[in-house]
Amino acid sequence: MSSIDRMPGRTGHRRALLVLAYPSVMLGIFLVLPFCILVALSFYYRVPGGTYEPAFVLDNFANLAKAFFVNNTVHTLSVAGIVAVLAVALAFPFTYRLTRLPRRKQIPWLIFVLVVLALSEVIIGFSWSVLLSRTAGVSNIPVWLGLMDRPMSFTPSGTAMLLGLTYLAFPYTVLVLYPPLSRLDPSLAEAARTMGASPVRAFFTMIVPVSRPAILAALIMVFVFTLGAFVIPQVLGRPQHWTLAVHITDQALARANVPMAAAMSLALLAASLLLIAVTVAIGKSRRAVP
Amino acid sequence: MNRALSRLYFGLIAAVLLAPLIVVAGVSLNERKRLLFPPQGFSLQWYGELFQDASWQNAVTNSLSIAALAALAACSIALPIAYALWRYRLFYARLLYGFGIAPFILPPVITALGYLIFWTQTGFYGQFWAVVVSHGIFLVTLPLITISLGFETIDPAYTEAAATMGADERTVFRTVILPMVLPYIVSGYAFAFVISLNEYIIAYMVAGFTVETLPIKVFNALRYGYTPVMAAVSVVFIGVSFAIFGLVAKFGDLPKLLGAWSPREE
Numbered sequence: 001m002s003s004i005d006r007m008p009g010r011t012g013h014r015r016a017l018l019v020l021a022y023p024s025v026m027l028g029i030f031l032v033l034p035f036c037i038l039v040a041l042s043f044y045y046r047v048p049g050g051t052y053e054p055a056f057v058l059d060n061f062a063n064l065a066k067a068f069f070v071n072n073t074v075h076t077l078s079v080a081g082i083v084a085v086l087a088v089a090l091a092f093p094f095t096y097r098l099t100r101l102p103r104r105k106q107i108p109w110l111i112f113v114l115v116v117l118a119l120s121e122v123i124i125g126f127s128w129s130v131l132l133s134r135t136a137g138v139s140n141i142p143v144w145l146g147l148m149d150r151p152m153s154f155t156p157s158g159t160a161m162l163l164g165l166t167y168l169a170f171p172y173t174v175l176v177l178y179p180p181l182s183r184l185d186p187s188l189a190e191a192a193r194t195m196g197a198s199p200v201r202a203f204f205t206m207i208v209p210v211s212r213p214a215i216l217a218a219l220i221m222v223f224v225f226t227l228g229a230f231v232i233p234q235v236l237g238r239p240q241h242w243t244l245a246v247h248i249t250d251q252a253l254a255r256a257n258v259p260m261a262a263a264m265s266l267a268l269l270a271a272s273l274l275l276i277a278v279t280v281a282i283g284k285s286r287r288a289v290p
Numbered sequence: 291m292n293r294a295l296s297r298l299y300f301g302l303i304a305a306v307l308l309a310p311l312i313v314v315a316g317v318s319l320n321e322r323k324r325l326l327f328p329p330q331g332f333s334l335q336w337y338g339e340l341f342q343d344a345s346w347q348n349a350v351t352n353s354l355s356i357a358a359l360a361a362l363a364a365c366s367i368a369l370p371i372a373y374a375l376w377r378y379r380l381f382y383a384r385l386l387y388g389f390g391i392a393p394f395i396l397p398p399v400i401t402a403l404g405y406l407i408f409w410t411q412t413g414f415y416g417q418f419w420a421v422v423v424s425h426g427i428f429l430v431t432l433p434l435i436t437i438s439l440g441f442e443t444i445d446p447a448y449t450e451a452a453a454t455m456g457a458d459e460r461t462v463f464r465t466v467i468l469p470m471v472l473p474y475i476v477s478g479y480a481f482a483f484v485i486s487l488n489e490y491i492i493a494y495m496v497a498g499f500t501v502e503t504l505p506i507k508v509f510n511a512l513r514y515g516y517t518p519v520m521a522a523v524s525v526v527f528i529g530v531s532f533a534i535f536g537l538v539a540k541f542g543d544l545p546k547l548l549g550a551w552s553p554r555e556e
Binding site: 013015016017019020022023024026027030031032033034035037038041090093094097099103106107110111112113114115116118119120121122123124125126127128129130131133137140167170171175178179182183199200221224225227228230231235244245248249252253258261262265268269272273276 | 293295296299300303304306307309310311313314317325327363366367368370371373374377378380382383386389390392393395396397398399400402403404405406407408411423424426427430459484485487488489490491494495504505508509512520521524527528531532535536539544545548549550
């Protein structure tokens with residue numbers, strides 16, 4: 001670096017702090033402060049009837065241990081786990097082949113994946129509910145072909161919800177896998193080929209094992225991403241399929257129990273942070289062991 | 291993987307990803323106010339209603355102005371952080387970077403609830419500007435990543451040359467650095483804009499009953515009574531996303547923006 005570039009010392013630091021003043025104020029007031037209030041509120045006392053008052057009670061966290069929340073947490077974690085596995089299993093071969101294409105040919109696919117990623121959860125929920133419905137859905141095809149007597153509806157159901165969530169997570173998974181897979185050395189697959197492995201075999205014996213850290217990181221990112229799904233469980237699932245995100249909103253808005261919602265979201269946050277910490281640790285150990 | 295096999299796989303993935311889009315497009319063309327696919331009759335009246343009906347018009351205006359302003363706010367916060375991180379390598383800049391990334395990685399329902407409480411406490415619950423600021427902070431991640439990438443591409447020789455010719459830091463920033471990172475700022479803006487346009491839960495928790503954005507209106511229509519207008523909206527949304535990402539790809543290096551590393555140029 002040049003002598004003026006990245007100059008340490010007092011003038012440099014003072015200027016840096018000047019540059020950072022505006023983002024610090026914005027993030028301080030509108031990100032850190034709301035989060036602190038959220039934490040504080042989870043200890044507030046809930047006045048029956050919808051309001052709350054400052055206090056330091058652990059009732060809200062104690063309520064988390066009730067069967068309803070425990071069952072719901074287990075349900076939410078299993079849904080997110082299944083979706084993460086499905087999305088990564090489907091997206092990994094796709095992304096791997098995508099990164100092997102010339103860049104010019106990757107671009108239309110990347111645009112397409114981004115468009116699907118940007119689709120509102122609301123639109124995905126709506127379109128899958130149409131696609132799985134009786135009047136306008138896929139079951140009309142076998143009816144038209146004479147294989148079925150009458151069309152049937154597949155939604156709302158647990159399977160429809162899993163399908164919708166996997167669709168929601170797929171483009172995100174592709175984009176999480178894209179950077180590590182595009183950095184894979186192309187000579188790896190070639191080496192396996194010259195040693196006589198078929199392309200499919202080379203993929204499973206060579207590419208998948210060397211990508212294990214990327215796969216694990218993607219599983220966890222997609223898992224956390226799916227934990228936040230809010231619209232699809234309501235549109236494609238029945239109330240017993242609702243996930244924690246739906247119940248948090250339900251507590252806050254419909255039941256006007258904000259302290260309870262705060263405690264629930266902190267539990268969700270703790271679970272997510274724990275998983276992200278694991279991801280980071282895996283990333284570090286990968287760098288340490290070449 | 292075998293070439294034929296991977297073609298087949300790409301085809302299947304494309305078909306499944308496209309299926310709901312095709313169904314929605316088809317449904318939006320129905321002549322009568324019914325949910326039928328394949329569509330019966332052909333009519334563009336639902337698109338007309340989208341652009342004429344006052345309540346849909348209002349949702350379009352809300353969504354577009356929130357997205358435009360929130361993306362601007364996100365870029366304005368991201369640019370100084372990315373610059374300070376690149377120029378000074380301060381730990382504090384790294385910390386702010388971490389704060390900027392956090393809300394996007396965590397389940398958004400947490401951010402949404404945080405804002406619901408924050409805006410209620412400060413008395414701004416349900417206001418247009420509360421949604422703008424909430425989206426702006428939530429989406430800082432996207433320009434932060436793209437602009438940081440942009441700074442990494444700057445060859446220090448340029449800034450050095452400008453400095454030896456007597457330019458002070460401000461002049462170097464304005465005449466050398468800013469023009470070079472501008473494409474990355476624009477793509478960060480574009481990403482933030484599109485995501486804000488489609489974001490549901492934060493907008494709903496901050497002002498769901500007063501400031502109706504398009505996703506909120508579509509969701510309400512989904513729950514309280516079907517109208518083909520919502521299919522028409524979805525089609526317009528998909529078109530807008532295609533246009534914006536297409537432009538980003540045309541004027542920027544999309545694989546690089548998404549994290550492809552080695553410049554294997556053909």
